[in-house]
Amino acid sequence: MKVIGITGGVGAGKSSVLALLKEMCSCDIIQADLVARNIYQSGNIGFKKVVDIFGEQIVGENGEINRPLLADIIFKNPNKRIVLNSIIHPLVKQEIINQINNHKIAGDVDYCFVEAALLIEDHYDIFMDEIWYIYVSEDERRKRLAASRGYSDEKISDIFKSQLSDAEFRKHADKVIDNGADIEKTRAQLEIMLGI
Numbered sequence: 001m002k003v004i005g006i007t008g009g010v011g012a013g014k015s016s017v018l019a020l021l022k023e024m025c026s027c028d029i030i031q032a033d034l035v036a037r038n039i040y041q042s043g044n045i046g047f048k049k050v051v052d053i054f055g056e057q058i059v060g061e062n063g064e065i066n067r068p069l070l071a072d073i074i075f076k077n078p079n080k081r082i083v084l085n086s087i088i089h090p091l092v093k094q095e096i097i098n099q100i101n102n103h104k105i106a107g108d109v110d111y112c113f114v115e116a117a118l119l120i121e122d123h124y125d126i127f128m129d130e131i132w133y134i135y136v137s138e139d140e141r142r143k144r145l146a147a148s149r150g151y152s153d154e155k156i157s158d159i160f161k162s163q164l165s166d167a168e169f170r171k172h173a174d175k176v177i178d179n180g181a182d183i184e185k186t187r188a189q190l191e192i193m194l195g196i
Helices: 014-024 032-040 045-054 067-076 078-106 138-149 153-162 166-172 183-194
Strands: 002-007 027-031 111-115 130-135 175-178
Touching (some): 002 014, 014 027, 014 111, 014 183, 032 045, 032 078, 067 078, 078 111, 130 166, 138 153, 175 183
Parallel strands (some): 002 111
16 A cells, blocks of 8 residues: 655645545545544544643533634634644644554555645655645636635735745655646546556
8 A cells, every 4th residue: 555645735726636536546535634623523632632721711512622713812822823733733643644554454445645734844754655746836726716715815825925835845745746737637647646
């Protein structure tokens, strides 16, 4: 089984590439955001740690962490964001490693694709066989984010500033997938990479 990290800037279409991969090969797709969401849920260790640090006021009426409230707190205080990340990121990484190991033991898939916003920054490459960078030009990504998410140009610029540059992504990537054209061109690139 091969473990491949999928990365790229916001608006590059990582989700559409993952959907293609799901239909093209025997694989599991692990998305760090979904793993993190699970870790925050009551009954999980992340829930207890976050509530211990941020207090009971972040727990909503449904007994779960009020994520918009927590997001507001860490947006206003960068130090609290650092604290939250120091709790959640190691738990997410460990859970992803556990899922990969379960697949290795079961031998049930040919590939495990891991998509994480901080794949490079958090050194996921240590347990990856390869890193694939999903590339789309900045202009195209701006158009997509404005159309699909309604983001202002200023908000898009702020997000871009917080992410790695194209050169930095390329420096760490084993393969680059150009996802700027139509989906069939992306599929053709994936077929070559998967050897099908």
